[in-house]
Amino acid sequence: MISLVTLYDEAGLGPRLRDWLAGQGLDSRCQAAEIHAFPDGEIRVRVPEAVSETVVVVCTLDHPSEKTLALTFVCDVLRGLGAKRLWLVTPYLAYMRQDIAFHPGEGVSAASYARLLSRLVDAMVTVDPHLHRIPHLEDVYTVPSTALHATDVIGDWLNGRLTGKALLIGPDRESEQWVTAVAARCGLPFRVLDKERLGDRQVVIQVPDLAAEGYETVVLVDDMVSTGHTLMQVARQLRAQGIRDVRAVCVHALFGEDTTDEMRDAGIGELASCNTVAHVTNRIDVTPMIGRWIEDRLRGR
Incomplete structure (x- = not known):
């Protein structure tokens, strides 16, 4: 049994993955992480049910400034609940377009974001990241990272x-x-x-x-x-x-x-x-x- 934990899953990918895995004879339990927003803009996250040692976190990262903080908090909660392996499914991976500093003092967001996510999870998969000057995801990500193609x-x-x-x-x-x-x-x-x-x-x-x-x-x-x-x-x-x-x-x-x-x-x-x-x-x-x-x-x- 593995756990699927979803954040901001408007496309319903988590339940789809649960059903697809069941068709391959793999049992999984899917739950949505709860995110509560306070009036001052802070958030509180909660994972309502127990999780297995292997957790697949499903979170597509459009609007990344909002979603990445919640993802960080949820990964911390999952580790606290006993998860030993966190695999991130992020069908859209943000911050891949700014892969070089065009002007002095500019940040290279692709590399910075890669360091951030690599500290959160143990493996990652995405679909068609915008790889332009970075040939491979693992050139900037330090965890096993797979780019699937649609x-x-x-x-x-x-x-x-x-x-x-x-x-x-x-x-x-x-x-x-x-x-x-x-x-x-x-x-x-x-x-x-x-x-x-x-x-x-x-x-x-x-x-x-x-x-x-x-x-x-x-x-x-x-x-x-x-x-x-x-x-x-x-x-x-x-x-x-x-x-x-x-x-x-x-x-x-x-x-x-x-x-x-x-x-x-x-x-x-x-x-x-x-x-x-x-x-x-x-x-x-x-x-x-x-x-x-x-x-x-x-x-x-």
């Missing part, structure tokens, strides 16, 4: 959903690894665009005339979407070319409801994301891949 499940989800002559597009060079893998999985051609960023909310992208090449459906593929401005700029150009079926799929949806509406207004007809972060666009389930990671560790594989 490209296969995205490719499988796209299979059979596209009509006409279809193309996948990576909106910038950083998306190349994802669109390449998704395209290989579902057997579709792809292009990668070049993006010039003029600020946090201003980018310039030139899209070739794909309608002239006979494409009828275009799917924009990226690892994470926060402001959505890059995708919206590409979508507007595609619609102006006469391409009517423009869609977007990402691993991590970090944008709000207003941005969802703006993206649809820009011409993106279907938006889909993985359930790494709870979002109205969640269509693609990462539970089995995370479940297999837990199963492999439990069985010593």
Whole structure:
């Protein structure tokens, strides 16, 4: 028997993992950590039930400034309750984008955050962290850390959903690894665009005339979407070319409801994301891949 303890599990991943593990013949008990917020902003955490020696803590780390403190307190409580092994399941891992100091005096958040989390847990798994200048998680994390990839499940989800002559597009060079893998999985051609960023909310992208090449459906593929401005700029150009079926799929949806509406207004007809972060666009389930990671560790594989 292992324990699953969830924090901020709006996507319901904890119960999904419990059910998936049961299907593999592994017993687990899932409970939610209680978090009480005081008027002055302090919090109190509580784990209501006893736990086993091995505890899987499920906490996706969007809005990390809020969640990381609660995670720290909960890990301390679990150690006090007798947990000897803490494994962190964090489908979205924050603070990976700032992996270098661009100006004197800037912090390298990726390394700082890695040191913090490495002191809390004994092993960690995440899905498609934004590895750019850091090749591997264990280059900065000092505990066994696994980066799973959602490209296969995205490719499988796209299979059979596209009509006409279809193309996948990576909106910038950083998306190349994802669109390449998704395209290989579902057997579709792809292009990668070049993006010039003029600020946090201003980018310039030139899209070739794909309608002239006979494409009828275009799917924009990226690892994470926060402001959505890059995708919206590409979508507007595609619609102006006469391409009517423009869609977007990402691993991590970090944008709000207003941005969802703006993206649809820009011409993106279907938006889909993985359930790494709870979002109205969640269509693609990462539970089995995370479940297999837990199963492999439990069985010593």
